[in-house]
Every structure is written in structure tokens, then in C-alpha cells.
Amino acid sequence: MHPTSEANQRIARLAAHLHPPNLQMEESSGLRRANCRAKGAAPGFKVAILGAAGGIGQPLAMLMKMNPLVSVLHLYDVVNTPGVTADISHMDTGAVVRGFLGQQQLEDALTGMDLVVIPAGVPRKPGMTRDDLFNINAGIVRTLCEGIAKCCPNAIVNLISNPVNSTVPIAAEVFKKAGTYDPKRLLGVTMLDVVRANTFVAEVLGLDPREVAVPVVGGHAGVTILPLLSQVKPPCSFTPEEISFLTDRIQNGGTEVVEAKAGAGSATLSMAYAAVKFADACLRGLRGDAGIVECAFVASQVTELPFFASKVRLGRNGAEEIFPLGPLNEYERVGLEKAKKELAGSIQKGVAFIRK
Numbered sequence: 068m069h070p071t072s073e074a075n076q077r078i079a080r081l082a083a084h085l086h087p088p089n090l091q092m093e094e095s096s097g098l099r100r101a102n103c104r105a106k107g108a109a110p111g112f113k114v115a116i117l118g119a120a121g122g123i124g125q126p127l128a129m130l131m132k133m134n135p136l137v138s139v140l141h142l143y144d145v146v147n148t149p150g151v152t153a154d155i156s157h158m159d160t161g162a163v164v165r166g167f168l169g170q171q172q173l174e175d176a177l178t179g180m181d182l183v184v185i186p187a188g189v190p191r192k193p194g195m196t197r198d199d200l201f202n203i204n205a206g207i208v209r210t211l212c213e214g215i216a217k218c219c220p221n222a223i224v225n226l227i228s229n230p231v232n233s234t235v236p237i238a239a240e241v242f243k244k245a246g247t248y249d250p251k252r253l254l255g256v257t258m259l260d261v262v263r264a265n266t267f268v269a270e271v272l273g274l275d276p277r278e279v280a281v282p283v284v285g286g287h288a289g290v291t292i293l294p295l296l297s298q299v300k301p302p303c304s305f306t307p308e309e310i311s312f313l314t315d316r317i318q319n320g321g322t323e324v325v326e327a328k329a330g331a332g333s334a335t336l337s338m339a340y341a342a343v344k345f346a347d348a349c350l351r352g353l354r355g356d357a358g359i360v361e362c363a364f365v366a367s368q369v370t371e372l373p374f375f376a377s378k379v380r381l382g383r384n385g386a387e388e389i390f391p392l393g394p395l396n397e398y399e400r401v402g403l404e405k406a407k408k409e410l411a412g413s414i415q416k417g418v419a420f421i422r423k
């Protein structure tokens with residue numbers, strides 16, 4: 068390397084160190100580019116977390132910083148990102164971390180991103196349904212998606228903010244309005260339902276949860292969460308009592324945590340785990356890995372509803388293939404009808420929020 072350019076890079080690295088990564092730097096600034104060269108040379112994907120200072124956002128940021136597929140990690144929130152960013156940036160893993168605080172930095176946070184994960188918004192307290200969060204979270208999701216449409220219209224979006232059954236249709240409408248909608252790239256995160264189902268079923272069967280795979284379809288609230296226990300892998304059978312117990316526990320797993328936390332919020336740590344498991348699957352799909360299949364709430368023709376959660380194959384373009392539900396037993400068929408009835412209203416509510 069040319070000695071002068073080496074010296075310049077060292078000076079720039081030192082200067083970048085003196086300006087902590089949570090301080091927003093101009094894109095044109097040599098400091099920012101040098102900072103990137105210093106640590107971010109490894110190939111990988113650029114990921115933004117919106118709501119990164121929250122209960123889910125913080126452990127999610129930590130787990131994403133540990134993911135070798137991530138080269139650049141942008142942490143955006145309306146509060147506290149300087150501290151979270153400084154903290155996470157000291158981890159000796161490959162990803163370069165940058166923090167962005169407040170709406171005036173949203174566009175910088177989003178520009179150039181391959182994957183945007185959204186856990187921004189208020190969580191439930193005991194006695195609330197996820198739909199009770201609609202009034203606050205719908206507006207938050209709209210604003211963030213307007214930013215995505217403008218700054219990284221080709222990014223894959225993993226939407227966590229509740230009520231997912233309505234926020235995904237909201238995001239779709241925002242993208243349609245902006246002319247950037249690609250249904251394959253918008254995925255509502257239902258992975259926590261699968262994670263819970265695997266855990267609870269493994270408990271009943273006396274197996275290691277890592278060996279169990281339960282498809283969970285429908286949506287992400289109460290009866291719309293439909294575990295397909297007839298399709299569990301490895302193949303197994305349950306008594307009617309076990310089916311009723313497991314279905315109820317999986318459908319109410321979120322409420323179990325909300326009640327145990329007694330006013331201090333909802334699932335954050337298991338959600339961060341599930342979010343990173345799902346984001347990692349999306350990144351492996353983006354990389355071109357074959358056979359990546361996970362459940363997600365997506366635009367779908369599997370039922371008559373415009374959105375539905377089912378198994379999807381993740382590829383370079385997002386959800387490239389959406390799998391049908393497969394054979395259902397009578398219990399699941401009844402559950403499906405209940406799920407569709409509630410989902411239809413939640414989807415319509417999301418659509419109407421933007422079209423009004």
C-alpha cells in the first residue's frame with residue numbers, strides 16, 4: 068500500500084475513534100468512509116434495526132452484531148441510540164455499528180440497507196390485546212416505511228411491531244403508494260410463534276426442542292396463530308387433550324409473558340432470539356443459499372385473504388415461494404376458519420388506515 072495512503076488511513080481511523088460511532092457523520096466525510104474501511108471491509112450485508120434502543124431492539128442489536136453475515140449494522144431509534152451504539156460497538160465482531168437518533172437521521176439510517184428489521188412501537192400491558200396497540204404503532208410503522216420506500220426500496224423488511232396482522236398491510240399500502248411495493252420483500256415476523264411451538268411441543272414429547280419443527284400458520288394474535296400439530300417433525304401423535312393444551316399455550320404464549328412481566332412489557336429476549344433467527348434466514352436467502360424455509364406473514368394466495376402466514380422459501384428476492392398449508396385435520400380446519408375470520412378484519416383495518 069502507498070505509504071501516504073496508509074498514513075492517511077491511520078489518521079482517519081484515529082479520528083473516527085475520537086468521534087464515537089453514535090455521532091452521525093456526513094456521508095461525504097472522509098472520516099466515515101475511513102471508519103468503514105478500517106473495520107467493515109469484510110463482505111456481508113447491511114442491516115438496520117428501527118427501534119434499536121427498546122426491549123427487543125437492544126438484545127436484537129447484540130445478536131445481529133454477532134452475526135458473521137452482517138458487515139454494517141445501523142441502530143435507529145427516537146431515544147437512547149448513542150449509548151446502545153457505543154456499547155454494542157465495543158464487541159469484537161466484524162460488523163461496523165453506527166447509531167442514528169431521531170427522525171432527522173432516519174434517512175441516513177436507511178440508505179443502502181439490504182435488510183431492515185422493525186421492532187419499533189409500544190408493547191402490551193396486562194389486559195390489552197395486540198390490537199389495542201394499533202392507534203400508536205400504525206403511525207410509527209407508516210413513518211418508518213415511508214423512509215424505507217424513499218431510501219432503500221429494495222431492502223427486505225422484517226416487521227415485528229404489533230399488531231403484525233395489521234402493520235404488514237399498512238406497510239404494503241405505504242409501499243404501494245410510493246410505487247415501490249414488492250410483496251416478496253415484506254415479511255411479518257411470526258417466528259416467535261414457531262419458536263414457542265417447538266419448545267412447548269418438545270416439552271410434551273420429551274425431546275430436544277432443536278429437533279422439533281412445528282409449522283405455525285395464519286397470523287400473529289390469539290386464534291389467528293394456528294399451529295399445525297398434525298405436521299410436526301419428527302412425525303408424532305398427540306391425544307386430544309394434548310392438542311387442546313398445546314394449541315392454547317402457543318396461541319397465548321405472548322399473553323403468558325405479558326402477565327408474568329406484570330406491566331413491564333412483553334416478550335423481548337425470546338423475541339430478539341426469534342428475530343435474529345428469522346433475519347439470519349433472510350440473509351442466507353439473500354446470499355443465495357438453497358432450501359431456506361421459514362414461516363412468515365406475507366402477501367399470499369394460500370387462502371382467499373390477501374395476507375397469511377405460512378411456510379415460505381427465502382431467496383435472493385425475499386419470499387420467493389409460498390407453500391400451501393398441506394393436509395389439515397378437522398381440528399385444524401375449524402381453527403383455520405376462526406383464524407381467517409379474525410384476520411380479515413385486522414387486515415382490512417390496516418389497509419383502511421392508509422387508504423382513508
Ligand SMILES: NC(=O)C1=CN([C@@H]2O[C@H](COP(=O)(O)OP(=O)(O)OC[C@H]3O[C@@H](n4cnc5c(N)ncnc54)[C@H](O)[C@@H]3O)[C@@H](O)[C@H]2O)C=CC1
Nearest residue numbers: 118120121122123145186187188189190227228229259338
Ligand atoms: N412480532 C412478534 O412476535 C412480537 C412483536 N412485539 C412487538 O414489538 C414492539 C416492540 O416491543 P418492545 O421492544 O418490547 O417495546 P419497547 O417499548 O421496549 O421498545 C420499542 C422501541 O421503539 C422505539 N420507538 C418508538 N417510536 C419510534 C419511532 N417512531 N421510530 C423508531 N423507534 C421508535 C422506542 O423508543 C423504543 O425504544 C411492540 O409493538 C411489541 O408488541 C413484541 C414481541 C413479539
Ligand SMILES: O=C([O-])CC(=O)C(=O)O
Nearest residue numbers: 191259320321322333334
Ligand atoms: O404478546 C405480545 O404483545 C407480544 C407478542 O407479540 C408476543 O410475545 O408474541
